[in-house]
Amino acid sequence: MEAFLFAPENIVFVSALVLMLLIGAVQALGFAGDAGLDLDTDADLLGWLGLGRLPLLALVALFLTLFAIIGLLGQQAAHDLFGGMITPWIAVPGAAVTALPATGVAARIVAPFLPQDHTTAISLDHLVGSRATIVTGRAASGSPARARVEDHHGQAHYVMVEPDNGNQTLEEGETILLVRREEHLFRAISHGDHYLPRI
Structure with missing residues (x-):
């Protein structure tokens, strides 16, 4: 198992999992706070990805988790079927492209179970x-x-x-x-x- 996880073809996916765990630790310790970001990009795309349903850091952690899981499962399937893993030059973009819509779907599923931000600030x-x-x-x-x-x-x-x-x-x-x-x-x-x- 260790040989599989730390194979050069899987380093990017394992690193994504480690980064996700670090984000979770920082959030748990309260260092990240509720930073508001003013993103001047296409609202439809960001809504499709789940931004607005979840805080940005939660969305990043969700994407990293799905990216890593999809990548590792894909590499395991390739190893079982073909006897070798896919080069990162193909596996990483493939996992990223697959993780984007999966993140949007997962955000819609997870959002109702998380506490929502509420403000009484007014103009x-x-x-x-x-x-x-x-x-x-x-x-x-x-x-x-x-x-x-x-x-x-x-x-x-x-x-x-x-x-x-x-x-x-x-x-x-x-x-x-x-x-x-x-x-x-x-x-x-x-x-x-x-x-x-x-x-």
């Missing part, structure tokens, strides 16, 4: 139309105050606000309505100036 633009409360300062034109607003997840955000009407002032403790955003600053009106039905 600040989603706060427009929300009620807020002035918590620090007095907002006037050219003099923003700090306000507290909750998003639809119940998460609190602290934003800087100025009155939408240049002649208006918004006092500390006052309930306001965020009506628009200008970069890091929100424009607001007094809640009494606008009827906002409760949800």
Whole structure:
């Protein structure tokens, strides 16, 4: 068995298994984290391969596992049938091409059993139309105050606000309505100036 695994024709496949085990160890120790990657490639192809269904490192580990298993099984079959193994120049590309669709299928099978990433992060633009409360300062034109607003997840955000009407002032403790955003600053009106039905 050792002679088969460490034969020159199988080194690439065994190395893939070792790399997969290293990735698993790194993930288990928590060093890899949940790194987000912005991949500017064809979304249909990546979806077909399973990206989006599984974290990228899990998908890489799955591909490496399937690549190694397909390669070793292919070499074992060649050895049993023909008395010798296939040259790596043919076996490695063949195993890689076969492992790609197999990875996509396996990702669809495995994904429902893995915990899914969930985020409550929102764009600040989603706060427009929300009620807020002035918590620090007095907002006037050219003099923003700090306000507290909750998003639809119940998460609190602290934003800087100025009155939408240049002649208006918004006092500390006052309930306001965020009506628009200008970069890091929100424009607001007094809640009494606008009827906002409760949800």
